[in-house]
Amino acid sequence: MIRGRCWKLGDNVSTDHIISGKYKFSAIDSLDSMIPHVLEEVIPGFHEKVSRGDVIVAGRNFGKGSSREQAPRLLKIVGVSAVVAKSFAHIFYRNAVNIGLPVVVAQRIPEVSETGDIIEVDLESGVVRNVTKGFEERISPFPREIAAILKTGGIVEYIKLYGAPPWLGGTG
Amino acid sequence: MGFIDRLVSRVVGRDVSPGDIVVVDIDAVYAQDGTAPLVIEVIEKELGAGELLAASRTYFFIDHSAPAPHVAAATVHREMRRFCRKWGVHLYDVGSGICHQVVVDEGIARPGMVVMGADSHTPTIGALGLYALGVGSTDAAIAIAYGRQWVRVPPTVKVVLTGRPPAGVMSKDIALSLVGELKTDGMVGRAVEFHGEALKCISMDSRFTLTNMCTEMGAESAVIPVDEVARQWLESSGLTPFRRVDYNPSETQFADELTFEVGRVEPAVAAPPDVDNVLAVGEVEGTEVDQVFIGSCTNGRLEDIEVAARILRGRRVHESVRCIVAPASKKVYLEALRRGYLQALSEAGCVVAPPTCGPCVGAHMGLLAEGEVALATTNRNFPGRMGHKDSKLYLASPATAAATAVEGKIADPRKYLQG
Numbered sequence A: 001m002i003r004g005r006c007w008k009l010g011d012n013v014s015t016d017h018i019i020s021g022k023y024k025f026s027a028i029d030s031l032d033s034m035i036p037h038v039l040e041e042v043i044p045g046f047h048e049k050v051s052r053g054d055v056i057v058a059g060r061n062f063g064k065g066s067s068r069e070q071a072p073r074l075l076k077i078v079g080v081s082a083v084v085a086k087s088f089a090h091i092f093y094r095n096a097v098n099i100g101l102p103v104v105v106a107q108r109i110p111e112v113s114e115t116g117d118i119i120e121v122d123l124e125s126g127v128v129r130n131v132t133k134g135f136e137e138r139i140s141p142f143p144r145e146i147a148a149i150l151k152t153g154g155i156v157e158y159i160k161l162y163g164a165p166p167w168l169g170g171t172g
Numbered sequence B: 001m002g003f004i005d006r007l008v009s010r011v012v013g014r015d016v017s018p019g020d021i022v023v024v025d026i027d028a029v030y031a032q033d034g035t036a037p038l039v040i041e042v043i044e045k046e047l048g049a050g051e052l053l054a055a056s057r058t059y060f061f062i063d064h065s066a067p068a069p070h071v072a073a074a075t076v077h078r079e080m081r082r083f084c085r086k087w088g089v090h091l092y093d094v095g096s097g098i099c100h101q102v103v104v105d106e107g108i109a110r111p112g113m114v115v116m117g118a119d120s121h122t123p124t125i126g127a128l129g130l131y132a133l134g135v136g137s138t139d140a141a142i143a144i145a146y147g148r149q150w151v152r153v154p155p156t157v158k159v160v161l162t163g164r165p166p167a168g169v170m171s172k173d174i175a176l177s178l179v180g181e182l183k184t185d186g187m188v189g190r191a192v193e194f195h196g197e198a199l200k201c202i203s204m205d206s207r208f209t210l211t212n213m214c215t216e217m218g219a220e221s222a223v224i225p226v227d228e229v230a231r232q233w234l235e236s237s238g239l240t241p242f243r244r245v246d247y248n249p250s251e252t253q254f255a256d257e258l259t260f261e262v263g264r265v266e267p268a269v270a271a272p273p274d275v276d277n278v279l280a281v282g283e284v285e286g287t288e289v290d291q292v293f294i295g296s297c298t299n300g301r302l303e304d305i306e307v308a309a310r311i312l313r314g315r316r317v318h319e320s321v322r323c324i325v326a327p328a329s330k331k332v333y334l335e336a337l338r339r340g341y342l343q344a345l346s347e348a349g350c351v352v353a354p355p356t357c358g359p360c361v362g363a364h365m366g367l368l369a370e371g372e373v374a375l376a377t378t379n380r381n382f383p384g385r386m387g388h389k390d391s392k393l394y395l396a397s398p399a400t401a402a403a404t405a406v407e408g409k410i411a412d413p414r415k416y417l418q419g
């Protein structure tokens, strides 16, 4: 189960907001050098304020814009354990699944949550909770393959463990 | 249901519906110098792949920062060249052009294909009647290594374009007006499929602008099924469909349907800070600009350069403006050169840049300083996209851009295009 403090963001947070395009080339070898810039224009000093396990709760179309995968990778590196949003841009969604960052679609939680609340995401039983507000919302279960990828911590880990992506075993 | 589910059904050999997750063979995969480094890292370091099943249908493009503006980019480019040589992946090096245009020019993207591009504007090529999906680097790496990938069949919204675009109105104006109405999240989780009589008078060059801008409505994909205009274009380009898809839109149930009258569209401008902040050109006319950029995968095609040359020929770029023109690909560049457009633009005072994304993504060749204002034919005006975070960027058609270059402030192109 995922449990952490809430960072509340609005609608249409783009991958440019998460990590500006201008840092891509200056840091090809290490994502580490991009860490100070994660969400810097949205929450100044975010990389210092965030703690391991924290959950981002946002509105519609989270992760819109560029396909840069550095965006979800950096969120995971700085300690974000899940993103709960009303909807996701599809490339961000796929990227997040691939790198093992749970992305959860929920409609009410983003409305009731505030920064600092305690959020729980229970992927097994399909529930997101705002513990502080005493509110919970059911989420639709992930398709089998996506659940399997998230469970192993990402597609690369999955392939290392089982030798091939989950769908090569049977779906089609 | 829509063209994309028919195509995916054909590929997997059974009927699929929107929402289904299915595994498909990927007919072509591509990545650019912004996303390829991580593709390489995933393949060689994270996966430690021994073979790449789709190497022969994988294409790398050096287009975002080409030629290299600094050592970091040069190092990325060197890595891409090494990777391509090692694995037998096709490379389009510095000067070839922007990935979404080159895959069209080179006949890499053909009707009926399933294509994955590690770039968010991959839906551009859907104007060729194919399923184009923008992805990130790990997705592209898996597609390259295994030749197959999962897709979630998107629900399709049918957008019917009626009427005829008025003189001086380009497909960019139609696209911006659509984004203004639907907003940047209007099509999240959906694919857009264009239909309607207006398409008969919208050329292939203009169509790629429409599908390109669907990314800015949040659409997962965009498509224009092959019609007479496309068939003639394919024939003149010597291209044939990759796969035939039986498709009858009149028998199709779409997730949603909307009609858009293009006869009422005016030259449009997206003002900062987002693409859906769309105004008629008259509402921002007179706003002074420091830079005009004509190019990108949205509007760097021959028709775009042509209209800019038509307006600027025999005129001068205003003394307070620098006007940068970058054809989207080498093919566009050479044809624009042959037809005298580049000479006319250069004589008018434009800087003609090589085929590159360049300033579109704030990579090089025309960044903005703090407080500067630009008008560009690109697709995103997020703060800082083209340089300093406190610079301002307006988006518009190439005609509006050229008129603006002449006057030094945002201008209505219609007065330059009459007669």
Ligand code: SF4
Residues within 6 Å of the ligand: B064, B098, B099, B119, B121, B296, B297, B298, B356, B357, B360, B361, B378, B379
């Ligand atoms: S021209 Fe701009 S939007 Fe198009 S691929 Fe290049 S950077 Fe991206």
